[in-house]
Amino acid sequence: MSNVASLDRKPYRVGMLLVPRFSMLAFASAIEAMRMANRLSETTLYEWHTVGTTRDPVAASNGIAVTPDCTTSDHQAFDAAFVCSGIDVERVYDKAHLFWLRKIAQRKLAIGALCTGTYLLAKADLLDGYRCTIHWENMASLREEFPNIVVSAELFEIDRNRYTCAGGTAALDLFLNLIMRQHSRGLAANISEQFICDRIRGRHDRQRVPLRLHLGSSQPKLIEAVSLMEANIEEPMSLDELAQAVGVSRRQLERLFQKYLHCVPTRYYLELRLARARQLLLQTSMSIVDVAFACGFVSAPHFSKCYRDYFGVPPREERNRRPGESSQAL
Numbered sequence: 001m002s003n004v005a006s007l008d009r010k011p012y013r014v015g016m017l018l019v020p021r022f023s024m025l026a027f028a029s030a031i032e033a034m035r036m037a038n039r040l041s042e043t044t045l046y047e048w049h050t051v052g053t054t055r056d057p058v059a060a061s062n063g064i065a066v067t068p069d070c071t072t073s074d075h076q077a078f079d080a081a082f083v084c085s086g087i088d089v090e091r092v093y094d095k096a097h098l099f100w101l102r103k104i105a106q107r108k109l110a111i112g113a114l115c116t117g118t119y120l121l122a123k124a125d126l127l128d129g130y131r132c133t134i135h136w137e138n139m140a141s142l143r144e145e146f147p148n149i150v151v152s153a154e155l156f157e158i159d160r161n162r163y164t165c166a167g168g169t170a171a172l173d174l175f176l177n178l179i180m181r182q183h184s185r186g187l188a189a190n191i192s193e194q195f196i197c198d199r200i201r202g203r204h205d206r207q208r209v210p211l212r213l214h215l216g217s218s219q220p221k222l223i224e225a226v227s228l229m230e231a232n233i234e235e236p237m238s239l240d241e242l243a244q245a246v247g248v249s250r251r252q253l254e255r256l257f258q259k260y261l262h263c264v265p266t267r268y269y270l271e272l273r274l275a276r277a278r279q280l281l282l283q284t285s286m287s288i289v290d291v292a293f294a295c296g297f298v299s300a301p302h303f304s305k306c307y308r309d310y311f312g313v314p315p316r317e318e319r320n321r322r323p324g325e326s327s328q329a330l
Contacts, residue, residue, distance in 0.1 A: 011047040012182070015078040017100065018052050018068060019093055019120065023086035024060040026114040026171040030082065033175035036191045037183070045183065049076065053096040061086040072100035080110035083117030086167070089138075090119060090283060098124045108161075112174075115167025122146045132164040133157045136207045140276050141283030144294065155205045166207045173201040221246045222256040229269050233276050236296040239265055274310050277303070281319045288315050 014034065016027065034046035052058050052068030059065045070076055081104045083097070101124045104111055113121050118134040119142060121127050131150045134142050143151050156165035156174040158181075165174040177200065180188035192200050224246045228237060242265065243250045257265045277295040280286055286294070292303035308314045 011044045012080070013076075013078050014046060014048045015051045015076060015081040015104075016048055017072070017081060017083045017097065017117075018050055018058040018066060019083060019085040019089060019097060019117065020058055021061045021086045021088055021092055022058070022084040023115040023167050024062050024064055025169065026086070026165070026167045027060070027066075027084045029169055029172035030084075030114060030175050032195070033172055033179060033191060036194050037179050037187060040187060040190050040194070041183070049078075051076070051081075051100070053094065053100075072096050078104070078109060080112065080163075082112040082114055082163070083120050084114050085117040085120060086115050089116040090141075093120055093123070101126060110161040110163065112163030112165075114165055114171045114174075118142065118164045121162070121164070122149055127162065130162045131157045131159045132162065133166055133207075134164065135167045137279060138283055140279045144280060144284055144286060153207055154203045155201055155207055156203050158203065170201075170207070172197070173205075176200045177203070219256065219260060221248050221253070222260055225253060225256070225265070226268070229272055233273055234294055234296055236269060236273065270306065271310065273297070274307060277307065277315070278311065278318065281315055288319075291315065 016030070018027075031048055034048055037045050049069040050058075050066055051070055051072060053072050055068060055071060057065035057067045081101070083101065085093075097120055101111065101120065105124075105126050111121065111126060113132075113134075115135050116138050118127070118132050119138065121132070122142065122145070127146070127149050131152055133152050133154050133156060136153065139151055139153065142149070154166075155170045156163070156177070158174075158177065163174060163178065165171050172195070176188045176192060179191065180200070188200060225242050228242055228245055237245070239250055239253065243253045246253070248256075253265055257263060257268055261268055263271075273295045277291050277297075280291045280294060281288070284291075288304070289300045292300045295303070297303035297306070304314050304316075307318070311318065
């Protein structure tokens with residue numbers, strides 16, 4: 001989007017590509033930001049049109065269906081295009097989605113993604129050389145499948161003419177920041193007030209609530225130890241190495257985990273690695289052996305036993321099941 005906008009110019013036209021099982025919250029957040037910009041400015045600053053591969057209604061992850069205004073084969077004069085996606089994106093997209101996105105890119109238009117739509121931009125080879133983000137549940141799989149893409153943990157990313165966000169209410173923050181850039185900070189602030197948002201979050205706001213907010217600032221050693229665990233999944237650190245890195249004894253570290261996280265450090269570390277493994281199993285086509293090694297397990301049999309003990313099903317059976325509600329990208 002341009003930095004300066006005149007009120008007498010034509011409306012900024014946005015195409016919203018609907019992928020089956022898209023996130024209704026992210027979709028609505030983006031639309032509502034543009035709607036309120038029009039209402040408060042008392043002029044049509046934005047127009048939005050839903051796009052589908054056919055005219056058939058596209059169902060969101062909550063079951064509500066939206067009938068597209070146009071199809072990917074129609075000629076539409078958009079200024080920007082956004083992919084609206086959600087759960088099971090790697091299973092529900094088709095070649096028509098990728099073809100349309102590449103065609104939009106050839107026209108040098110701005111391209112964005114809401115929630116897991118970032119996966120489709122990567123699949124269409126439209127994120128090479130750009131920073132991007134995606135819902136936190138999909139970060140590990142995106143990095144594994146597209147190792148050359150820079151994936152951040154930010155709430156949203158604006159890198160030249162590529163706009164990506166984590167989904168959910170992050171779509172509202174992304175569009176408020178885009179409206180701020182194209183029009184004014186005052187308009188974006190007024191929209192935020194209308195929606196009873198206490199503030200407009202910036203791109204450097206983190207997606208997940210950090211452990212430090214749960215524990216406060218009184219346990220920096222514990223927070224540092226957990227951060228080291230999260231950063232060393234493929235090659236796990238030993239308990240002695242963790243204790244030395246944070247400057248406490250092994251026994252002190254064990255006490256901290258028992259008191260504040262109600263488990264021993266090794267168990268907490270194992271559960272982090274298993275959670276990462278589940279993401280990779282459900283979101284990538286990596287072999288079970290590769291998933292095991294990527295999550296710090298020395299062998300596939302050991303990984304399978306730990307996985308079954310924790311989740312109640314072996315990795316192979318997990319992969320064959322559709323993700324449950326707990327793994328939905330909001």
